[in-house]
Amino acid sequence: MNNWSIIGHKRAVQQMQLAVEREAVPHALLITGPDSIGKRTFALQLAQAMHCTAERAAQRPCNHCSACQRVNSGNHPDLRLITPAEGKRGVKTDSIRALIQFLTLTPIESPYKIGIITTFERIVPNAAHALLKTLEEPPSYAHLILLATDAELLLPTIVSRSFQIPLRPLSRPEIAAGLVAQQEISPEEAQRLARLSGGRVGGAIRAFQQPEFLQQQLETMQLLFRVLRSDLPTRFDLAQELARDDRLVRETLEHWQAGWRDILLLQTGNGSQIIHLEDRAALEEIAAEVTLTTITQILHHLTKAQDDLYRNANTRLLVESLFLKFPQM
Ligand SMILES: [Zn+2]
Secondary structure, X not given: OOOOOOOOOHHHHXXXXXXXXXXXXXXXXXXXXXXXXXXXXXXXXXXXXXXXXXXXXXXXXXXXXXXXHHHHOOOXXXXXXEOOOOOOOOOOHHHHHHHHXXXXXXXXXXXXXXXXXXXXXXXXXXXXXXXXHHHHOOXXXXXXXXXXXXXXXXXXXXXXXXXXXXOOOOOHHHHHHHXXXXXXXXXXXXHHHHHHOOOOHHHHHHHHHOHHHHHHHHHHHHHHHHHHHOOHHHHHHXXXXXXXXXXXXXXHHHHHHHHHHHHHHHHOOOHHHOOOHHHHHHHHHHHHHOOHHHHHHHHHHHHHXXXXXXXXXXXHHHHHHHHHHOOOO
């Protein structure tokens, strides 16, 4: 038993809970996993457990003490969270330098000084190199928690100096049960959200709190069907329209990947496991028309497009070339 309010990721929670109790949390942690899997929530809970002042270490984070509350509200003086500015792809080098400075100053209240950097895969090499020295010789109180979608996108020297915590997609029952327990939600709705989340608990919670995101997910599938039915000039127009919004492109690629996995499942007789039940008929139609080779090629193109997007490729060219690779229905 522990006080972490996290859905799933049991092993990782146990591991870090034990590390907190033994005062043996590694100086550099690298939490990896797809968007919305719960990396930031995990990092903040860990920071809360480390800063918590509850007498018994096993009870941290207690969620009640002043330290816990200030971590929750983003006001703890010994914690800093660095995220890209709105509309920007990665964190700025200046923010990284400021964070390194912050980490070297002795803590004010807690025994620890903690810095969290999100979307670390999109950090510029200069900033990563600046961090390396901190990772090599960290002050005894300094802790750095890096969040990234995939360790393979990072400098190997950063990865080798960090303790890795990979977070993987959760099962549908795990997410559904967690939603019912934490969010005052009916079991039916929880099951639907768990299914559409593709194993990403953050996605399920976001879809519950902001229904427009779920709507957007369903709309991106409609866009896929439109692209498949369009001729080349129309595809160029659709690509240009989508490419205006980087974030939408990223989310669309993820939903399409789930969509094409559904097509693969339908074609291989595993239709009961598909995510997009709402679009089953349209997906079945596609499954009947394309070959297995085409599906695996498209899944490969989608993965590559997502990687390229993280590597700051030209979004419009990327979307256009992807649209041209799709078969015509
Ligand atoms: Zn506390």
